[in-house]
Amino acid sequence: MTTTTAPHHADAPTAEHVHDAHDAHEQSFFTKYLWSTDHKVIGFQYMITGLLMAIIGGYMAYGFRMQLAWPGEWIPGVGFLSSGRYNAFITTHGTVMIFWFAMPVLIAAFGNWLIPLMTGCDDMAFPRINRLSYQVFLISAVVLIGSFFVDGGAFGGAWTAYPPLSSKATMNLTPLGSTLWVVAVALEFVAFLLGGINFITTAMNARAPGMSMMNIPIVVWMIVVASILFMVSVGPLVAGAAMLVFDQQLGTHFFDPGQGGDPILWQHLFWFFGHPEVYVVLLPAMGICAEIITCNARKKFFGYKTLIYTVFATGIISFFVWAHHQFVAGIDPRMANVFTITTLIISIPIAEMLFLFIATLAGGQIRLNVPMLWALSFVAEFLLGGVTGIFLGASGSDIYFHDTYFVIAHFHYTFVPIAVIACFAGFTHWIPKMTGRMMNETIGKLHFWFTIIGFNLVFLPLFITGAWGDHRRIYNYDHFPDLTNAAMQDLRIASTVGLLIMIAAQGFFVWNLLWTWLKGPPAGDNPWQATTLEWATTSPPGHGNFHPMPTVYRGPYEYSVPGAAADFTPQHLPPA
Amino acid sequence: MTAISAPMMPLEVKGGAEPPARRQLVSSATLGMLIFIAVELMFFAGLISAFTIVKSTAPPGAWPPPGQPRLPLELTGITTLVLLCSGALAWLSWRAFSRRAATARVTRPLVAALVLGASFVVVQGVEWLRLVGEGLTMRASTYGSFFYMIVGAHALHALAGLAALAWCWRRHAAGRLAPSSFAAVLALWTFVVALWPALYAVVYL
């Protein structure tokens, strides 16, 4: 009989053989938590490192917002903020939040946790490459933090690192810090290349039997597309980064107009990466919210295929909008027109995705639990960020708005929903799976409301000061009489107070984590009555994830199917 | 039926039927390598477009800069052919390998590909030394900077590809070369070989 011995391909693990990790019995702390190839451990490593980096980034924001509200005063915990340190704080804040918080948590942590679990396999396709990815990432973080302690201090030329400020030590006054910054970012890219190769390969090659392309949960698709976007866009920036380091350290003149170079070149290389990068972080966040919204609306996701095709389209268009960041850099006005049009075009698929979310909600049996609150607020707040992007995308109005706090408010109304709101949505939804314990709903709601109120108080005033012409790169407004009227300063103070509220609100989250750890009730396998595969295994999943491995029989969102026994039909349940 | 105890066995196996398999697009090693190559392709695309922009915006007569040595067109043309031959030989070796031909029929073209590839890199290196001696350095002009940047980046990839080919040779000699690994290395080497004529056309011509 042919089936007595399974064919070779069926019993081989989906991951390449890694012997050290598959004998799980006698493992020291080191091999289990620091040298593990288990995707769940690596997911935790990324998550914890990312959150620690977010604390650093938040501390920087605290420092410079205090300076902006009360210029020149002594700041508790920071001291007097000199202009050089102010610049380093702003730069590091932006860099850390995007590259060391949003990306590691949204893509690497959730990607590591969710891709193998939601596609029903035992680990990543390349577990050792996965481990290497985290190690390189950790080194990159150390290099970045280390740059604060070298001669001249950390780089202060903004996260966009425009030359000549970034390329000439005589201008940025951070001869070593600026190079360490580039090196840290480059290392971080290497980590994400290794991670991204894993995510794409695993999702394409290791899915459970029966899971066709159109049965893959949305968040997995989103992380895969985000990884592809990252991979395709990062090459030119790496080329630019190499050129920048050569300019800094070897005395070449790639970006020096006086010597035959071209500074605008960097802007093109940077933004060719930089705009797709915003979708790199947006898509996983949208995926997380899509999962939570369908689950808690108890309805099939509205237009699954439409969403997937829209995401592909968005990904492609995102490579043709980058010069909307350069409308005032002296680019040809005809080119500016082209990029205005492409920017307006890309807002259509984004709006469409939000409409799909709303259509999913319509008529659902909505459960307003904590993850759902976060996911709903993601839709609401991101809308504001997306809509203001249209003002900036029109070159005519952008000439006025460029480099004002309006831009700051715009992109924080996109990034905060992405990196903060969607992350908390994901944490509160999946922490029961990751730890096996439920979180506290009341503390969760307090955390939610204080964070949301704080966040809006930070950035709504900045739309107004920005519209009044408040320039975003000023250290001390006392030197700019036009910008120091009382109304503007009041708004700045309001914004800083908002930040203090937002920071304090995170105490609720820490409290909730502790509560969950000490007193959290057991979660069971499937606390949310959800349909996707990660809920088919134990919480937390054991080594190898599934025993036995699941087979998939249907799409990922079979909620409230008429005639079904329960209001949800898991993917792995054999048809009756 | 009872003998099925493999950990990856699916939950439900209908009596007598083949257990459902996990479908792969291509082998994971090859897919990973193809993604990596896509990144590298974009990296070189970035370099080439930067080069083209700077070249096309240079004032008339300033590119290549007067007084700087010219790049060796003919010699590099010949080494280009050498590299292309190396690529073809690697494919021959792969063909013999995938048809399970005798070891020698796999090894001989593979070693020849290695030798030709290595001679390409060596000739490039010798030319670099000559150019540097004649005053074309990275610092002397953006012309020089781009030349060393682009050609140097390719040379690093060529070295990595050669190391990978040598690894395949060793594994094959030991009888332990997996087809998926060879396919991945072949993809890398094909990329290195196929990219070069494009770089030659942009940078040298």
Ligand code: HEM
């Ligand atoms: C996906 C969510 C989005 C994110 C994460 C995001 C992020 C950003 C960031 C970080 C910047 C400022 C970069 C800097 O100068 O430091 C920015 C500026 C800009 N964004 Fe967005 N954005 C998003 C959506 C949009 C949309 C939907 C549009 C247009 C329809 C748009 C149009 C613009 C424009 C035109 C600028 C340049 C403004 C200027 O510097 O003058 N963005 N965005």
Ligand SMILES: [Cu+2]
């Ligand atoms: Cu953009």
